[in-house]
Amino acid sequence: MFLRTLRWLFAAGLFLSSCRSAQVPTGAAYHDYRVTDSVGRDTVLSALLAPYRDSVNRSMNDIVGYLDAPLEKKSPQGSLGDFMADALFYMAKEKFGLQPDVAVVNSGGIRLTQVPAGAITRGRIFELMPFDNLVVVQRVKGDVLEQFLNLAASGGGWPLAGVKMGIRDKKAVDIMIGGQPLDRQKTYLLVNSDYVASGGDNAAMLKAIPQQNIGYLMRDALLDYIRAQQAAGHHISIPTETRVYAQ
């Protein structure tokens, strides 16, 4: 009897699915949940992740420096990006032994929107610059540099060191390099990430230009820049001067 019922169930199920007509979505509702500790922690996932967390914390929780005020990512200019561009400018001088004209950080490469005031951990710098991008130097003619700064301007403004410029109609205007107007014939030393220098973030105009590369990570440049300031007895310096402005 039981088996026969099962057989019937199976047959009825087949019959139902074969003559089933299309279902139509006739209503939709949405809800966005904010994920916070108040929703509880799943014990299975907590246990799964604990060994990874312990080892990440061991290597990432040491303090590398101190900030007196929060650094903010903003466009056309913000203190977080300026700090990073300064770090590249300064460390390129130290590590490559040359005098850069311009240092740039692509806006999309800044992976935190804010670094709060207080102690800065190694892990925080990893979150700010998680990519294993390298610091590279290129010799760029003024007209190409202008094209590149136009790209930065069209993206709303990328952080720069060594440059002061305005943005008008998504183009770079009144470009000053080291306090002098940009000279299209002159060759400038541009410090950049290998990602952008290789054409990333639509920087196609840089792709063919040879790169000087010493295998130095951008993240290490940030850490070294902070350490150098700490060693000199300073907290992290927060840039305040105008570099990129809307016109």
Added chain:
Amino acid sequence: MLNRRRFITQSALATGALLVGPAMAKAAHLDDAPKRLTILHTNDVHSRIDPFPMDGGRNQGLGGVAQRASLIRRIRAEQDNVLLLDAGDIFQGTPYFNIYKGEPEIKAMTAMGYDASTVGNHDFDAGLEDLALQLGRHASFPMITCNYDFTNTPMEHLYQPTKIFRKGGLKIGVLGVGVELEGLVPDNLAGNTKYLDPVQQANRYAAELKHAGCDLVVCLSHLGYKYSSSNKISDLTFAPQTENIDLIIGGHTHTFMEKPDVLKNKKGEEVIINQVGWAGIQLGRLDFVFNKNRRKNLAVSQSIPVSEKTDN
């Protein structure tokens, strides 16, 4: 709840074994009852395993995998038909990824019961060999993309253009589209990956899913919600060129939307677009009701589900 509903259905069908006529009518009536589907979704979680630290920052205390998992478990306990989807950029952003190259992220998604994800540009970051390794070892969910051709790459056998999910008598088709690699993913990481036109590919596969009898077609998109300074394709320009897609779950631009957008597709039919920021700060939820022989209506309203009785 699930078991009780199953029991009721089975009793009706079992009765049918004895009294074929009227019982069949009763069973058919059950099939006519409105069906429900809950879609939960994330995008651009970027290796955010732990909540943002309590350091006075803007996002402090938000996110966290164990917290998201707890929320998902609760919703699953209330709803029978749940699909859990992700729109890519699982990888990159915290030291977890620098050290473990994606292992805890993929393991956690498997443990949470993700049904599918798509390939974001940052999922290339440790190389396709690494992505393939992590997925092959730790993923029980498929990577769905129809506009990346991974032939002759380590990902060759680890992705699919579409997948059909069956949930409580509903057929849900899922496809995926990824962002253009040129100028975004370095050549050495993209390898032999070919980027194909997302509109052409999505329309082709969405039509296949519709013909296969899918009641809802969902597109996981890592194209980005909107671009103000370029004419690059985004969900806002993609949706009006599509056919047969009902819902676009977006990513890439880290957009927090106040509510989902409802646009018109190429045939003048409604398409929903939703995206929930980044870092697992939010979990998106869309509830659909299905009826037979009725007009499609995808106008979305806000709901306050029972599981949201906590803080906000």
